[in-house]
Amino acid sequence: MIAVLRFGHRIDRDKRITTHVALVARAFGADKIIITTKYEKIKENITSICKKFGGNFQIETGVDPKKIIKQWKGTIVHLTMYGDELEKSLSKIDKTDDLLIIVGAEKVPPYFYESANFNISVGNQPHSEVAALAIFLDRYFKGKWLTKQFKGKIEIIPSNKGKKVISEKGKSD
Numbered sequence: 001m002i003a004v005l006r007f008g009h010r011i012d013r014d015k016r017i018t019t020h021v022a023l024v025a026r027a028f029g030a031d032k033i034i035i036t037t038k039y040e041k042i043k044e045n046i047t048s049i050c051k052k053f054g055g056n057f058q059i060e061t062g063v064d065p066k067k068i069i070k071q072w073k074g075t076i077v078h079l080t081m082y083g084d085e086l087e088k089s090l091s092k093i094d095k096t097d098d099l100l101i102i103v104g105a106e107k108v109p110p111y112f113y114e115s116a117n118f119n120i121s122v123g124n125q126p127h128s129e130v131a132a133l134a135i136f137l138d139r140y141f142k143g144k145w146l147t148k149q150f151k152g153k154i155e156i157i158p159s160n161k162g163k164k165v166i167s168e169k170g171k172s173d
């Protein structure tokens with residue numbers, strides 16, 4: 001199980017970015033996103049994308065992050081520009097363990113830094129939780145997420161020109 005814990009989503013500011021964090025988590029091979037703020041709309045959006053494009057991605061919102069962290073049996077990674085080097089840290093992570101990846105929005109309290117087994121930076125410049133998560137997962141899976149089969153009702157066929165889409169008749173909405 002690879003889960004992403006999205007901490008500190010602000011309803012007024014972070015709607016699109018939290019949606020993108022969830023989409024990247026799903027597309028790049030995570031199994032679940034846990035959003036600490038209660039947020040039904042995003043749950044509906046992501047569930048609808050999963051119905052169309054396949055996979056078993058799960059989404060939970062309105063969850064106490066401390067409870068998740070306390071109960072987590074596997075490894076905990078916190079992505080932060082203050083963290084240790086990506087490649088060095090990746091080599092220390094046991095890939096047979098469940099993995100919880102924490103990404104912030106607003107300022108992340110010290111509790112998360114202290115609870116993580118690994119505070120990891122994706123470069124030491126401030127950028128984005130979407131970029132940090134994508135690069136982390138890409139390196140974690142060594143690019144293998146690209147060939148993951150989602151077996152959705154809709155499948156996109158790579159194409160240089162135009163849109164090639166296979167849609168199972170009567171199933172897609």
Ligand code: SAM
Nearest residue numbers: 079080081103104121122123125127128129132
């Ligand atoms: N001060 C923050 C930090 O600790 O990285 C930057 C805030 S940024 C708007 C929101 C989130 O993006 C952070 O909580 C972190 O998860 C992620 N992030 C931004 N830059 C990062 C970097 N260089 N490496 C890893 N994660 C980063």
